[in-house]
Amino acid sequence: xxxxxxxxxxxxxxxxxxxxxxxLPGWFEQARNQIYRYFNPEFDFKNxxxxxxxYEIDFVSQLFYDQDVEIKTWISHIGRSSFEVYQEAWQxxxxxxxxxxxxxxxxxxxQKSAKIPPEIxxxxxxxxxTAAEILASKHNNKKA
Amino acid sequence: xxxxxxxxxxxxxxxxxxxxxxxLPGWFEQARNQIYRYFNPEFDFKNxxxxxxxYEIDFVSQLFYDQDVEIKTWISHIGRSSFEVYQEAWQxxxxxxxxxxxxxxxxxxxQKSAKIPPEIxxxxxxxxxTAAEILASKHNNKKA
Amino acid sequence: xxxxxxxxxxxxxxxxxxxxxxxLPGWFEQARNQIYRYFNPEFDFKNxxxxxxxYEIDFVSQLFYDQDVEIKTWISHIGRSSFEVYQEAWQxxxxxxxxxxxxxxxxxxxQKSAKIPPEIxxxxxxxxxTAAEILASKHNNKKA
Amino acid sequence: xxxxxxxxxxxxxxxxxxxxxxxLPGWFEQARNQIYRYFNPEFDFKNxxxxxxxYEIDFVSQLFYDQDVEIKTWISHIGRSSFEVYQEAWQxxxxxxxxxxxxxxxxxxxQKSAKIPPEIxxxxxxxxxTAAEILASKHNNKKA
Numbered sequence: 001x002x003x004x005x006x007x008x009x010x011x012x013x014x015x016x017x018x019x020x021x022x023x024l025p026g027w028f029e030q031a032r033n034q035i036y037r038y039f040n041p042e043f044d045f046k047n048x049x050x051x052x053x054x055y056e057i058d059f060v061s062q063l064f065y066d067q068d069v070e071i072k073t074w075i076s077h078i079g080r081s082s083f084e085v086y087q088e089a090w091q092x093x094x095x096x097x098x099x100x101x102x103x104x105x106x107x108x109x110x111q112k113s114a115k116i117p118p119e120i121x122x123x124x125x126x127x128x129x130t131a132a133e134i135l136a137s138k139h140n141n142k143k144a
Numbered sequence: 145x146x147x148x149x150x151x152x153x154x155x156x157x158x159x160x161x162x163x164x165x166x167x168l169p170g171w172f173e174q175a176r177n178q179i180y181r182y183f184n185p186e187f188d189f190k191n192x193x194x195x196x197x198x199y200e201i202d203f204v205s206q207l208f209y210d211q212d213v214e215i216k217t218w219i220s221h222i223g224r225s226s227f228e229v230y231q232e233a234w235q236x237x238x239x240x241x242x243x244x245x246x247x248x249x250x251x252x253x254x255q256k257s258a259k260i261p262p263e264i265x266x267x268x269x270x271x272x273x274t275a276a277e278i279l280a281s282k283h284n285n286k287k288a
Numbered sequence: 289x290x291x292x293x294x295x296x297x298x299x300x301x302x303x304x305x306x307x308x309x310x311x312l313p314g315w316f317e318q319a320r321n322q323i324y325r326y327f328n329p330e331f332d333f334k335n336x337x338x339x340x341x342x343y344e345i346d347f348v349s350q351l352f353y354d355q356d357v358e359i360k361t362w363i364s365h366i367g368r369s370s371f372e373v374y375q376e377a378w379q380x381x382x383x384x385x386x387x388x389x390x391x392x393x394x395x396x397x398x399q400k401s402a403k404i405p406p407e408i409x410x411x412x413x414x415x416x417x418t419a420a421e422i423l424a425s426k427h428n429n430k431k432a
Numbered sequence: 433x434x435x436x437x438x439x440x441x442x443x444x445x446x447x448x449x450x451x452x453x454x455x456l457p458g459w460f461e462q463a464r465n466q467i468y469r470y471f472n473p474e475f476d477f478k479n480x481x482x483x484x485x486x487y488e489i490d491f492v493s494q495l496f497y498d499q500d501v502e503i504k505t506w507i508s509h510i511g512r513s514s515f516e517v518y519q520e521a522w523q524x525x526x527x528x529x530x531x532x533x534x535x536x537x538x539x540x541x542x543q544k545s546a547k548i549p550p551e552i553x554x555x556x557x558x559x560x561x562t563a564a565e566i567l568a569s570k571h572n573n574k575k576a
Contacts, residue, residue: 007436009462011310013303015189015353017477021196022173022299025166030441043498045159045449052165056200065303066475148295153318155454159445159497161333166443174297187354189305209447210331303477309484310457317454333447340453344488 001127002073004031008065019063025055028087028099031071035085038120039105048108053082055101063089063096074129078121081105081113086129088137095137145271146217148175152209163207169199172231172243175215179229182264183249192252197226199245207233207240218273222265225249225257230273232281239281289415290361292319296353307351313343316375316387319359323373326408327393336396341370343389351377351384362417366409369393369401374417376425383425433559434505436463440497451495457487460519460531463503467517470552471537480540485514487533495521495528506561510553513537513545518561520569527569 006027014020039049063069069091076086082104089097107114116124150171158164183193207213213235220230226248233241251258260268294315302308327337351357357379364374370392377385395402404412438459446452471481495501501523508518514536521529539546548556 004439007462007465009458009465010468011302011308011458011461013477014299015301015303015305016192017303020299021199022166022169025169026441026443029166029443030439033439033441036442045445045497048160052203054200054202055165056198058198059196065477151292151318151321153314153321154324155314155317155446155452157333157447158443159447159449161447164443170297170299173299174295177295177297180298189301189353209333304480309487310454310461313454313457336448340491342488342490343453344486346486347484 001129002031002034004071004073006030006069006071008063008067008069010065013065017064019065019069021057021059024057024059024089024097024099027069027071027089028055028057028073028085028101031073031087032085032101035073035075035103038123049106049114051104051106053102053104055099058098059096060098061094061096063091067091069096073127075124075127076100076129076131076134078116078124078128081115083116083124086134095140098138145273146175146178148215148217150174150213150215152207152211152213154209157209161208163209163213165201165203168201168203168233168241168243171213171215171233172199172201172217172229172245175217175231176229176245179217179219179247182267193250193258195248195250197246197248199243201244202242203240204242205238205240207235211235213240217271219268219271220244220273220275220278222260222268222272225259227260227268230278242282289417290319290322292359292361294318294357294359296351296355296357298353301353305352307353307357309345309347312345312347312377312385312387315357315359315377316343316345316361316373316389319361319375320373320389323361323363323391326411337394337402339392339394341390341392343387345388346386347384348386349382349384351379355379357384361415363412363415364388364417364419364422366404366412366416369403371404371412374422383428386426433561434463434466436503436505438462438501438503440495440499440501442497445497449496451497451501453489453491456489456491456521456529456531459501459503459521460487460489460505460517460533463505463519464517464533467505467507467535470555481538481546483536483538485534485536487531489532490530491528492530493526493528495523499523501528505559507556507559508532508561508563508566510548510556510560513547515548515556518566527572530570 012019012023069089072088074086077084085101087099105114105116156163156167216232218230221228229245231243249258249260300307300311357377360376362374365372373389375387393402393404444451444455504520506518509516517533519531537546537548
């Protein structure tokens with residue numbers, strides 16, 4: 001699991017006094033930097049090799065301005081060329097938001113998806129979360 | 145169906161030369177203004193009565209800087225207190241992005257979900273899209 | 289003068305119920321698209337030839353969620369290689385925000401500023417605003 | 433001086449491969465949180481007492497994706513009810529961006545500006561930067 005701490009800013013808060021829903025995709029993207037490093041350690045746009053295919057975000061409880069937010073990042077699924085990143089946003093010991101993002105390892109020159117290399121699979125395996133662990137995480141939050 | 149035309153700006157484009165994935169939730173939110181008007185015609189934050197529960201976004205093809213984007217907005221599902229907004233982003237006759245957003249009619253004072261009033265159901269029914277129509281929309285795009 | 293109409297979205301509003309200050313640079317950038325077209329009609333990033341050197345923004349009065357905003361764009365100063373874009377945001381017949389942005393015509397290959405070509409100067413001259421006109425614009429707003 | 437470290441995200445980068453100009457106002461706002469705490473320690477929107485009157489931003493050199501950015505924040509001017517925040521963005525030992533923001537201590541109920549209380553003046557004085565120090569900061573960067 002990777003952890004990133006984010007300080008909400010005044011502009012992130014909307015007219016209802018909570019972090020707006022449109023802010024979360026950016027926070028989750030920021031927290032995926034370390035996953036992107038697997039595929040492109042120099043962050044070289046000319047040799048970029050990932051495509052973001054989809055994401056879904058569940059807003060479980062509100063996020064507020066006055067406390068830092070922790071983004072937790074895992075790998076939840078690994079396919080031949082694609083994988084899923086599972087992310088949670090926590091504030092004040094409460095699970096607030098859940099994000100799942102599907103990315104595809106892509107060969108931009110050949111214009112087709114490419115197998116994930118074994119050395120990256122190894123790194124991913126160290127940050128894997130299972131379906132059972134995801135369920136437990138949600139359950140723990142309910143009790144809290 | 146509601147239609148909103150959006151002009152991409154320089155800042156929306158990322159290092160790969162395409163509209164970044166984090167931009168779409170904002171465009172979709174902008175295009176939902178007319179749905180929000182059903183529930184709160186004056187856009188009064190003190191009497192706001194909607195909660196955004198979740199969204200999912202599928203990135204089908206890239207969006208570019210140099211042409212306007214059309215956001216099409218329908219209602220795809222209506223429940224007792226919640227409903228789903230189905231949205232498509234089109235550019236240059238190509239379906240680029242699909243968004244589904246679940247919103248809940250919520251009574252903030254009582255802190256619980258509230259039945260959607262009949263007069264709003266009527267308005268929603270005029271902008272309904274069926275599962276069959278969604279399939280056809282994707283199919284038409286493939287042929288194009 | 290160029291005019292662009294913008295519909296504020298829910299996310300643009302901050303905890304005080306007004307459009308947040310960080311939103312304006314994006315709106316002004318969107319409204320500068322037509323100026324960028326002078327220099328790069330195809331919006332081709334590989335042959336981009338402008339650098340944004342500075343901007344200043346004055347927040348005269350608040351912008352709200354429930355009405356469209358008009359961004360008015362002029363050229364306020366032309367130098368050898370640089371120029372200033374003057375922009376105003378209006379809502380409900382009220383001048384809300386004033387932006388001044390300095391851009392430099394830049395040769396990225398030679399890595400130095402480049403003279404503005406005569407055919408672009410001509411286009412700019414059609415959208416020029418004088419210091420006297422800027423003063424009058426502010427004065428008209430005070431009376432309103 | 434306050435220091436805040438920010439990790440650029442993929443979406444912050446524009447089509448030229450650099451952090452886009454519209455990103456900086458948000459980073460500077462985030463770094464002003466500690467100044468806002470002087471005036472509203474609980475970050476309570478209902479008792480908010482600051483208005484952002486203007487800002488200007490100078491883009492001295494480009495910011496990139498692959499390294500953290502440090503935002504340095506000082507107070508550069510103190511008036512009766514208003515003050516100026518001076519901020520610099522640094523990356524890889526290079527001064528990249530300079531921001532100056534004018535804020536006004538404001539009584540929203542009375543709808544007029546309010547004198548800055550002595551205990552806040554004291555806190556501000558601890559983070560003051562002089563015009564000479566600002567000049568020296570720019571000079572140091574040129575040599576680097």
